[in-house]
Amino acid sequence: MATSNVRRFGAALLVGLGVVNAQNSQLKIDTDDNIRKSAALLAADTMAFYSGDQPGQTPGILPGPPPAGDYYWWQAGALWGTLMDYWFLTGDSTYNEVVMQAMMFQVGEGKDYQPRNVTASLGNDDQAFWGMSAMLAAELNFPNPPSDQPQWLALAQAVFNTQAAPERHDETCGGGLRWQIPLSNNGYDYKNTIANGCFFNMGARLARYTGNDTYSNWAEETWDWIQGVGYITDEWNVYDGGHIGHNCTDINKAQFSYNAAILIQGASFMWNITESQKWKDRINSLLDRTIEVFFRDDGVAYEVSCEPKYSCTTDMYSFKGYVHRWLAQSSQVAPFIAEKVMPLLRSSTEACVKQCTGGDNGRECGFAWSSGVFDGKIGAGQEMSALAAVSGLLTDLSKGPVTAETGGTSKGDPNAGSTNVLERDHRPITTGDKAGAGILTALILAAATGTFGWMSWER
Numbered sequence: 001m002a003t004s005n006v007r008r009f010g011a012a013l014l015v016g017l018g019v020v021n022a023q024n025s026q027l028k029i030d031t032d033d034n035i036r037k038s039a040a041l042l043a044a045d046t047m048a049f050y051s052g053d054q055p056g057q058t059p060g061i062l063p064g065p066p067p068a069g070d071y072y073w074w075q076a077g078a079l080w081g082t083l084m085d086y087w088f089l090t091g092d093s094t095y096n097e098v099v100m101q102a103m104m105f106q107v108g109e110g111k112d113y114q115p116r117n118v119t120a121s122l123g124n125d126d127q128a129f130w131g132m133s134a135m136l137a138a139e140l141n142f143p144n145p146p147s148d149q150p151q152w153l154a155l156a157q158a159v160f161n162t163q164a165a166p167e168r169h170d171e172t173c174g175g176g177l178r179w180q181i182p183l184s185n186n187g188y189d190y191k192n193t194i195a196n197g198c199f200f201n202m203g204a205r206l207a208r209y210t211g212n213d214t215y216s217n218w219a220e221e222t223w224d225w226i227q228g229v230g231y232i233t234d235e236w237n238v239y240d241g242g243h244i245g246h247n248c249t250d251i252n253k254a255q256f257s258y259n260a261a262i263l264i265q266g267a268s269f270m271w272n273i274t275e276s277q278k279w280k281d282r283i284n285s286l287l288d289r290t291i292e293v294f295f296r297d298d299g300v301a302y303e304v305s306c307e308p309k310y311s312c313t314t315d316m317y318s319f320k321g322y323v324h325r326w327l328a329q330s331s332q333v334a335p336f337i338a339e340k341v342m343p344l345l346r347s348s349t350e351a352c353v354k355q356c357t358g359g360d361n362g363r364e365c366g367f368a369w370s371s372g373v374f375d376g377k378i379g380a381g382q383e384m385s386a387l388a389a390v391s392g393l394l395t396d397l398s399k400g401p402v403t404a405e406t407g408g409t410s411k412g413d414p415n416a417g418s419t420n421v422l423e424r425d426h427r428p429i430t431t432g433d434k435a436g437a438g439i440l441t442a443l444i445l446a447a448a449t450g451t452f453g454w455m456s457w458e459r
């Protein structure tokens with residue numbers, strides 16, 4: 001595609017003009033203009049990890065999944081949302097066509113972000129990351145897809161509906177979604193915060209956009225379940241999940257920043273709809289604890305469950321970006337937290353750009369933001385997180401997410417996506433499936449020998 005060549009040439013030209021210095025960051029964020037310039041560089045460097053728009057490649061996905069490449073399917077879904085935010089906050093539409101192509105190519109046979117290629121390993125959270133990007137497109141009034149293609153709001157509703165369907169819910173642990181969708185998957189017996197947090201988040205946002213309280217009722221119920229089962233503690237720590245074999249009481253206490261942030265964002269939308277003290281208190285408590293755990297004393301994002309041990313996975317390298325994006329948007333729908341959130345996001349971003357001195361161009365970002373020094377490892381997650389942080393500094397200059405009543409133009413379909421993917425998919429078993437199943441069997445055996453700890457590191 002011609003645009004990608006222009007884009008790459010543009011990025012190369014900027015490197016050529018700049019002085020590449022291994023010690024000082026090229027990314028300045030002191031003025032709005034410099035923020036836009038730095039965000040443009042970060043967007044180009046993030047997109048350098050993507051080749052799906054080139055001939056012979058698969059649109060929409062980052063290289064992967066392992067072992068074919070580093071990235072799982074869901075992370076690309078998050079990437080497109082990050083680039084929608086980038087467009088909205090900076091006004092730069094360079095990537096809009098690529099985003100549109102990617103989001104449309106991966107909708108899947110049921111137009112509900114469960115494409116056949118990934119259903120064998122699909123988690124509710126994986127599907128939801130694409131659904132949340134479709135929701136964001138509706139909220140930002142991102143250009144609508146051509147009228148013969150599925151529309152943003154309908155896609156978000158489709159994802160929500162498939163997850164609200166009876167076959168995704170059962171009585172184990174008193175309710176809640178499982179992590180994985182296919183029952184043969186390791187992780188099908190795990191009910192976790194991210195799967196339920198994503199469902200809660202989409203419910204709250206669909207309720208606000210459409211005004212339909214079916215969605216907010218689900219959101220209320222899902223929050224109550226997450227809290228009731230003890231994944232949100234009395235001290236407002238947010239834990240990862242538990243297994244149905246233990247009625248979800250064997251809680252994995254690992255704390256990941258995106259779990260807390262997705263709840264804060266959903267709660268902020270619930271507050272925006274209700275303006276109730278209940279949601280205000282929940283937001284304030286969760287936010288204060290989130291700052292203590294993940295921004296510590298220096299006001300810089302820190303992934304506490306993996307950074308100290310240098311054990312962060314490719315997935316985790318993208319978490320800081322979600323925290324920045326979701327907190328920034330929360331501050332628009334729940335403005336009473338803006339005074340606390342925006343200075344925090346600025347101090348965190350200042351530390352982030354300081355360590356963006358790596359890679360061939362001397363400005364790639366690592367993950368050790370609070371160290372101030374590039375940690376030697378580049379990747380789509382690290383770069384996308386920095387892009388999210390830098391563009392997010394322009395949040396105050398933009399208006400908040402729209403609704404159907406306040407300028408939103410995306411068309412919905414309340415009945416979208418209700419087909420059961422497992423029943424729909426009747427294709428013959430291929431060699432690829434067999435290889436996948438072999439890997440799953442190995443994982444199940446490994447799990448059966450005693451350690452379930454690996455599970456939290458998968459996501």
Ligand SMILES: *[C@@H]1O[C@H](CO)[C@@H](O)[C@H](O)[C@H]1NC(C)=O
Nearest residue numbers: 058059105106107108115117
């Ligand atoms: C599924 O995988 C095949 C083989 O790699 C590819 O040709 C096709 O475009 C993929 N479909 C989607 C929706 O990614």
Ligand SMILES: *[C@@H]1O[C@H](CO)[C@@H](O)[C@H](O)[C@H]1NC(C)=O
Nearest residue numbers: 172173174175228229247248
């Ligand atoms: C299982 O957990 C749910 C949710 O915490 C609880 O309501 C239910 O009483 C528990 N069941 C048993 C048998 O302990």
Ligand SMILES: *[C@@H]1O[C@H](CO)[C@@H](O)[C@H](O)[C@H]1NC(C)=O
Nearest residue numbers: 272275332333335399400401
């Ligand atoms: C709800 O969110 C919108 C969009 O950001 C904002 O304009 C509005 O003021 C918020 N409502 C309240 C009560 O703060």
Ligand SMILES: *[C@@H]1O[C@H](CO)[C@@H](O)[C@H](O)[C@H]1NC(C)=O
Nearest residue numbers: 157161212213214215414415
């Ligand atoms: C509200 O959403 C539910 C769930 O998708 C749907 O069944 C119902 O028809 C919707 N109501 C309206 C008025 O659109």
